[in-house]
Amino acid sequence: MSFSTRRAAITEILGLFRTAWLGAGQADNRVKYDNVGKTTVPPTGNTPWARVTLRHIAAGQGSLSGESGQRMFDRSGILTIQIFVPPGKGLAEATDLPKIIQDSYEGVRTTNGAWFQDVVVNEIGFDGDFFQTNVIALFEYNEIK
Amino acid sequence: MATAFYIEMAAVAQELIDENGRDVTAIRWKQAPAETTKPWEGPDDPRGTPDATDTVKACFVPIQGSGLGTDTIDQDALKRTGDVCLIGPGATFDLATANELIDGSVHKKVTFVQTLKPADTVLMYYVGVAR
Numbered sequence: 001m002s003f004s005t006r007r008a009a010i011t012e013i014l015g016l017f018r019t020a021w022l023g024a025g026q027a028d029n030r031v032k033y034d035n036v037g038k039t040t041v042p043p044t045g046n047t048p049w050a051r052v053t054l055r056h057i058a059a060g061q062g063s064l065s066g067e068s069g070q071r072m073f074d075r076s077g078i079l080t081i082q083i084f085v086p087p088g089k090g091l092a093e094a095t096d097l098p099k100i101i102q103d104s105y106e107g108v109r110t111t112n113g114a115w116f117q118d119v120v121v122n123e124i125g126f127d128g129d130f131f132q133t134n135v136i137a138l139f140e141y142n143e144i145k
Numbered sequence: 146m147a148t149a150f151y152i153e154m155a156a157v158a159q160e161l162i163d164e165n166g167r168d169v170t171a172i173r174w175k176q177a178p179a180e181t182t183k184p185w186e187g188p189d190d191p192r193g194t195p196d197a198t199d200t201v202k203a204c205f206v207p208i209q210g211s212g213l214g215t216d217t218i219d220q221d222a223l224k225r226t227g228d229v230c231l232i233g234p235g236a237t238f239d240l241a242t243a244n245e246l247i248d249g250s251v252h253k254k255v256t257f258v259q260t261l262k263p264a265d266t267v268l269m270y271y272v273g274v275a276r
Contacts, residue, residue: 007186010185011183014183014185015182015183018182018184028181028184033184033185033187034185035187036178036185036188037173037174037175037176037187037191037244
């Protein structure tokens, strides 16, 4: 299992987050992705929001070429999901929502073979008006080209 | 009583900025993603089809370490800021949601916006931009 494009890999990796986020009753318009000019995030009011950052950090050749001339390349990186819940609500939502996101990655392999290890939840504390918790996952996948 | 006074002050602020400012175009980029199931890919052409745009007068002023009567501007935001301008309350959309200003032919990213808004009346915007 492998990907033919980098965008396809990103789509499967971030798609897991989106599915879990929407499944937890949250909304797309309260997620800040890199380089998207969204001014509705962070939101006002009593609702959680998230910032998603995906960074590739390493790559290398994973195979020799076969008859087709194609080779496999290894890709790896860090996915950081910062989750902000409204203040004054204790640790209930600040625990449950990151846990749902953690479970969506931990021990999971996507359709085309992206997989995740060391999926950790870190409580950060107050950031502005919100209580922040981070979910951090290391990801790996193969790209054939 | 107070509201009437603020409305009068807003008119004065707009008049002074109109007299001393120059035209800039404020833009709020399109935010809706091209594919709703892939919001991380963003819109196709956020500048070409913006959510909101308005040509307003902006009066560029020296950068100060303080904002509209307060010392609340993030120092990191100030480091990222090249110019600061005052814009009157007559804009057709809330400039606190603007992404960039076009000054002549130069696109300048909005780094912060402070709004002077006693009660419900916007008197002016204090906008930081960077090239």
